[in-house]
Amino acid sequence: MHIDEINENPNxxxxxxxxxxxxxxxxxxxxxxxxxxxxxxxxxxxxxLKLASEQIKQELQKVIIGQTEFIDLLLxxxxxxxxxxxxxVPGIAKTLTAKLMAQTLEVDFSRIQFTPxxxxxxxxxxxxxxxxxxxxxxxxxxxxxxxxxxxxxNRAPAKTQAALFEVMEEHQVTVDGxxxxxxxxxxxxxxxxxxxxxxxYKLPEAQLDRFLVKINxxxxxxxxxxxxxxxxxxxxxxxxxxxxxxxSAQELKNCRELVEQIQIKDDLLQYIANITHNTRNSGDxxxxxxxxxxxxxxxxxxxxxxxxxxxxxxxxxIQYVAYPVLNHRIxxxxxxxxxxxxxxxxIKDIIxxxxxxx
Numbered sequence: 001m002h003i004d005e006i007n008e009n010p011n012x013x014x015x016x017x018x019x020x021x022x023x024x025x026x027x028x029x030x031x032x033x034x035x036x037x038x039x040x041x042x043x044x045x046x047x048x049l050k051l052a053s054e055q056i057k058q059e060l061q062k063v064i065i066g067q068t069e070f071i072d073l074l075l076x077x078x079x080x081x082x083x084x085x086x087x088x089v090p091g092i093a094k095t096l097t098a099k100l101m102a103q104t105l106e107v108d109f110s111r112i113q114f115t116p117x118x119x120x121x122x123x124x125x126x127x128x129x130x131x132x133x134x135x136x137x138x139x140x141x142x143x144x145x146x147x148x149x150x151x152x153x154n155r156a157p158a159k160t161q162a163a164l165f166e167v168m169e170e171h172q173v174t175v176d177g178x179x180x181x182x183x184x185x186x187x188x189x190x191x192x193x194x195x196x197x198x199x200x201y202k203l204p205e206a207q208l209d210r211f212l213v214k215i216n217x218x219x220x221x222x223x224x225x226x227x228x229x230x231x232x233x234x235x236x237x238x239x240x241x242x243x244x245x246x247x248s249a250q251e252l253k254n255c256r257e258l259v260e261q262i263q264i265k266d267d268l269l270q271y272i273a274n275i276t277h278n279t280r281n282s283g284d285x286x287x288x289x290x291x292x293x294x295x296x297x298x299x300x301x302x303x304x305x306x307x308x309x310x311x312x313x314x315x316x317x318i319q320y321v322a323y324p325v326l327n328h329r330i331x332x333x334x335x336x337x338x339x340x341x342x343x344x345x346x347i348k349d350i351i352x353x354x355x356x357x358x
Contacts, residue, residue, distance in 0.1 A: 044262070044311040049079065049255045053307050055246040059104045062242050064097055065231065066224035073215050073324055074101060074189070076307060078252070079259050080299035082212020083168055083188040085153070085328065089195055092217050095151055096238070098189040102147040103240065106248045107185065110145035114156035116199060120163035124173045125180075138175060143167055146185050146249065153190040154200045161207050164188075168210040185252055205287065205331075212296050213321070214328035255306075262302040264313040267357040272297050272318060274354050279330055284346045287331035296325045315356045323347050 053075050060071055070086075074097070077084045086094045102109040112123060125141035142148070143164075153161065167173050171182040190211070192203075208214070220228065272294050280288030300321035301313045308317075327343045336346070 044258060046258060046306055046309055046311065048251065049258050049306050050309055052247050052251060052255060053079075056101065056104045059243045059246055060097065060100055063100055063238060063240070064093055065227045066220045067093060067097060067217070070097065070215055070217060071101075072304075072307070073213060074098075076300055076303040076321070077212050078185075078187060079255050079306065080212060080303040081185075081256055082296065082299060083190070083210060085190045085192065085208070085211040085214045086217060087192050087194050087214060088217030089219070090193060092219060094191045094217060095149065098149045098191070100240065100243050101189075102149065103243045104246050105147060105252070106245045107146035108183075109147045109149070110142040111149045111151060112142050113151050114153050114160065116155060116157060116201075118156045118160050120160050123160060123163050124167065125175065127176050136176075138178065138180065140180070143173070144180075144182065146183060146187065148186075148188045150188060150190040152192060154192040154203055157201050158204065161201065161203060164207065165210065185249055205329075208328045209290065209292055211328065213300065213324040215324055216327070259299075259303050259306050262305050262311055262313060264298070264302065265357070268301075268313055268315065268318065269298070271315060271354065271357050272301075275318070275322060275326075275350060278350045278354065279326065279347075282346065282350060284333060284336045284341065284349075285330050286333045287329075289326050289329045293326055293329050297321055300325055319351055322351060 056075060057071060064071070074084060078101075086098070088094050099109075099111070112118075121141065123141050123143050125139050125144065127136050127138050129135075130137050150164075167182065167186075168188055171186050173180045173182070188211075193200075219225075275297070276289045276291070276294040279285055279293075282288065297318060301317040304317045304321055305311070305313045323344055326347050330343055330346070332341060332343060332346065
């Protein structure tokens, strides 16, 4: 409960003879107000971030129907400064949503179609010899962009996937002993198809760990499917031009600084640590989450709180982001896989067993 009114002095006789320059009486503060006041209103001006997220959503909704949670998680990862891998069956607008989101930002965009014959130099660039100047020069690859969409990342062999290790974690590329930094912002969205196995190369755990979140997309529901058909009933074309640019790189930098200032209590930090620690001691898991996962939960929880207009993190924020952050970082034991368990079941079970901070 938030008390806006200033309580009047209960004994007017004590102040009736006071001169005009006397200080106003101290407001009465109840115990309830003392406890709840830090959580009743936002002390940060989060309006720029909320405005940016709403504008981006409005632009995307000109073309995309549904996928609300997908878009929210993409925005949270963008504001948190991490990369995203999206997994889903063909035809549910994975690539389209990523392309249109890039279109709402005033930044450079690059799309890389991963194929079995793609080489690392095709991604990061290569050094070539200039015959006129008799010097070697570096030609930047398509990864040198602010917003990079990697389509079907699991179709390239391991050596090409490994070319992304340094650039995704350190935002730089090293070629022939020279280091080339990436411009701000640097945001990678990768897609993959979970159904097809022929001609694909499973991403190693070290590569998956570079992604802040993994978003698993499902089919649209019946109402959304009907809305899609109605939208394209008389016009089969998708007009990308109607999605405009509404967000600059400097505004994104300001939003990330706001996210960093979101408050989180010590007991919630302990809550995050307990969740991650329990994945390492679970009998259902062959591989638990690393400290990078704890940091990812912290970043995503802060971004989620900021998008909700709050300058503090709640346990609900942590629980909401736990599955997208952890599901690609843990591995089930063979026994649990044969029993039909999923990573979502295990994460849910771990969260239910941990006492929620109050």
